[in-house]
Amino acid sequence: MLAGKKIGIGMSGSFCSLEASLKAIRALKETGADLYCIMSGMVYEEDSRFMDAKDVREQMEEITGHKIVTTIQEAEQFGPKDPLDLIVVLPCSANTMAKLANGLCDNALVMAIKATLRNLHPVVLGIFTNDALGNSGTNIMKLMNTKHIFFIPFGQDDPVKKPNSMVCDPNQLVPTCISALNNEQYQPVIISF
Structure with a gap:
């Protein structure tokens, strides 16, 4: 079903989830899909205690076989000129969701998402946020009610220590x-973890 499909992989700044996201993206590649990576500047440039940016970049270029898209100009190609069949944002941060929910576009990742929506093609969000049941909740519900936007199943990852936090299950990508x-x-x- 996914073999030969042109799928964008957007990555935004939820650093703790990068390793699990990379594993799920590898599984998606095994379906025979043709993957293209679009990164927010934060993921492309910033090291974290979880992974160095260079390692993330190298792994994504190895998985996809394509150069990473990092500018708005490069991301515009995914509009009418060279459309994606689908774009996945994994991990999808609260910041990226807020931009989508409120029509803001200031980086390559959001441009690629908006270009895909312009073509009436699906957008799949894999959320990782500490305030899903707080301030980000309204953005999640707004996006759930938006045509062509879909969510990887998600739930509370630690209801005792982080009661507002929700994350997706990358294994369901x-x-x-x-x-x-x-x-x-x-x-x-x-879902329940």
């Missing part, structure tokens, strides 16, 4: 993409 291409939200979208 492939079935979520298949459902999104059929214009359906993979269910259940709210």
Whole structure:
């Protein structure tokens, strides 16, 4: 179902989830999809205690076989000129969700998402945020009610120590993409870990 599909992989700044995201992206590549990576400046440039930016860049270029898209001008190609069949944002930070929910576009990743939506093609979000049940909750619900936006199933990762935090299950990336291409939200979208 995904073999030969042109799929964008957007990565935003949820550094603690990069390793799990890379594993899921490798599984997506094994389906035969043609992957293109678009990174926010934060992920492309900033080292964290979880991974060095250089390692993330090298792994993504090795997985996709394509140069990473980092500028708004490069991301514009995914509009009518060279459209994606689908774009996945994994990890998707609260900051990226807020931009999408409020129509802001200030980096390559958001431009690629907006270009994909312009073409009426699906966008799959894999959220990782410490305030999903706080300030980011309104953005999540707004995006859940937006045409062509779908979510990798997500739930509370630590309700005792981080009661507002929710993360997706990256292991459900492939079935979520298949459902999104059929214009359906993979269910259940709210899960328990």
